[in-house]
Amino acid sequence: MASSVHEPCKVDGGRPRRRRVLMFPLPFQGHINPMLQLADVLHGRGLAVTVLHTQFNALDPTHHPEFTFVPVPDGVPADVAASGDVIAIIEAMNAVMEANESAALRDVLESVLGDQGQPPAACIIYDANLLAVPAAAAALGLPTLLLRTASAACLGCFLAYPMLHDKGYLPPQESKLNMPVKELPPLRVRDLFYSSRSNNETMQKLLARATEATKNSAGVVINTFDVLETAELERIRGQLNIPVVLAVGPLHKLSAKTTGSSLLDQDYSCIQWLDTQPSSSVLYVSFGSLASMDSNEFFEVAWGLANSGHPFLWVLRPGLVHDSNGLCLPDGFEDAIEGRGKAIQWAPQQIVLAHRAIGGFWTHNGWNSTLESISEGIPMICRPQFADQMMNTRYVEKRWGVGFELEGELERGKIEMAIRKLMKERDGYEMRERAMGLKEKVADCLKPGGSSRIAIDKLATGKKNRSIVFLLPSLTVAFSTQTTIKKNPSIIFLLPFLTRIVDSSDPSFPFIGTWIGFLFAVHHHATPLGHHSRDRRWDPERAAVACVLLHLQVEARVLEHLVPSKS
Numbered sequence: 001m002a003s004s005v006h007e008p009c010k011v012d013g014g015r016p017r018r019r020r021v022l023m024f025p026l027p028f029q030g031h032i033n034p035m036l037q038l039a040d041v042l043h044g045r046g047l048a049v050t051v052l053h054t055q056f057n058a059l060d061p062t063h064h065p066e067f068t069f070v071p072v073p074d075g076v077p078a079d080v081a082a083s084g085d086v087i088a089i090i091e092a093m094n095a096v097m098e099a100n101e102s103a104a105l106r107d108v109l110e111s112v113l114g115d116q117g118q119p120p121a122a123c124i125i126y127d128a129n130l131l132a133v134p135a136a137a138a139a140l141g142l143p144t145l146l147l148r149t150a151s152a153a154c155l156g157c158f159l160a161y162p163m164l165h166d167k168g169y170l171p172p173q174e175s176k177l178n179m180p181v182k183e184l185p186p187l188r189v190r191d192l193f194y195s196s197r198s199n200n201e202t203m204q205k206l207l208a209r210a211t212e213a214t215k216n217s218a219g220v221v222i223n224t225f226d227v228l229e230t231a232e233l234e235r236i237r238g239q240l241n242i243p244v245v246l247a248v249g250p251l252h253k254l255s256a257k258t259t260g261s262s263l264l265d266q267d268y269s270c271i272q273w274l275d276t277q278p279s280s281s282v283l284y285v286s287f288g289s290l291a292s293m294d295s296n297e298f299f300e301v302a303w304g305l306a307n308s309g310h311p312f313l314w315v316l317r318p319g320l321v322h323d324s325n326g327l328c329l330p331d332g333f334e335d336a337i338e339g340r341g342k343a344i345q346w347a348p349q350q351i352v353l354a355h356r357a358i359g360g361f362w363t364h365n366g367w368n369s370t371l372e373s374i375s376e377g378i379p380m381i382c383r384p385q386f387a388d389q390m391m392n393t394r395y396v397e398k399r400w401g402v403g404f405e406l407e408g409e410l411e412r413g414k415i416e417m418a419i420r421k422l423m424k425e426r427d428g429y430e431m432r433e434r435a436m437g438l439k440e441k442v443a444d445c446l447k448p449g450g451s452s453r454i455a456i457d458k459l460a461t462g463k464k465n466r467s468i469v470f471l472l473p474s475l476t477v478a479f480s481t482q483t484t485i486k487k488n489p490s491i492i493f494l495l496p497f498l499t500r501i502v503d504s505s506d507p508s509f510p511f512i513g514t515w516i517g518f519l520f521a522v523h524h525h526a527t528p529l530g531h532h533s534r535d536r537r538w539d540p541e542r543a544a545v546a547c548v549l550l551h552l553q554v555e556a557r558v559l560e561h562l563v564p565s566k567s
Contacts, residue, residue, distance in 0.1 A: 021048075023038070029290075030149060045460040074093040086290065124144055129206075134216060146221065159211055173189075215242065221246050246458060280432075281357060289317070297410040304410075314341060316344070379428060380396055
């Protein structure tokens, strides 16, 4: 299959790129952005990048000439695509890609892997909602990494889904919506990830398969940062028996590109308008790429903005009002705002939020928007609608204290009061102070030696090819059908040591080849090492394994686990 763009695999200065990563985003704006931001970061660290993309919401390769783009058939019916039902669209894509035991996707991957003009593929980094990827990749011996484009709290909620059903939190009941979920503080039942547009059984199956894919991957990469979600990340690392869980966010701050992945044309005229406004005076209003409202709510928002007396920048994207063929501002609105406001179809949001004139953000609280707002120290008015937006809002308000939810029906008087609270009152000032504190923590995690910088280095840059991307092809051996994790408890015991390999400051693991040799030794055992450790015979294979472990200077307990005493 011919690629849309074929880039000579050279780094700056003409040196060849030694490894390639495949990237496969879910084709919605909130999932595309972080995937391509990660692709840009990896490319900047010397890796070649091939982006697989569906025909639905197809990407424009000319915006990223440094990547190779390969189309994947998705077969989403026109009526399903037009419905805006995200779950239905995902189901349709997965059905086509999984047809004939993932043959459609596997054929594409086989062609991509066979491209002699590209470096060897180390792995595929994909969105967990693309359920056909694990089987197709496994059939070709291609390791998988998952990119979680939502928060660590959201992943924790997914992992807890069986418990949430067993304990009666889900499906949600009207009388229990405000009940605290004591196992997942600070969430309430109403904050849990749930779709009222899809039946409960469908949601359970989708999330169960996505969770299974997460547990069976070689690692998980999350667009968050350690200080923001410390407890949530610790909980996830304790629940997943996988070698790598990396918090690498905020990815948009690590990526050199601020544009290029938008599915809508961005209007940069707003930047010139912002230049004319006083510092911290403008309320930025955007409800993302999917959220919508009815025409009555739209009019109430318009008059709430007008009556607040504050400057505002309002994103009126096509489809924002779902019961109208077009956007018509109410009569008298433009006279009422007297030039205080500007409306555009789509904004370069990262640039807008970083502008000195922005003092607040009225948002739907998709994770990208939430993280971008935190990164610039901007407090929020929160108006969540679906998916993870409710739990993001709960964390913004109750955990981080950098915003508040505008609850109930949209009514102009409530909107006016909310805007004044955020932009003028003491509560808003305190939220802004806390937001600025988080902005400083973002800056810290991105510095050399910061948590996110270290995580990215572990993923892609480690010295002497110690990075996870370089190790994955060899690690595939450990996950072969002969010695899977489920068959080999000894591998489970050793996998946590992988993260120490890619930490160049740890002298206990100086030789990557030795670790790879150990994995090959494990591979040649047809039965689990646990069985061999009970066998008192001292054969050459077991001796080789023992020598490998001694050479790595692994703790004595590891050696004892694999090689029993002769007593």
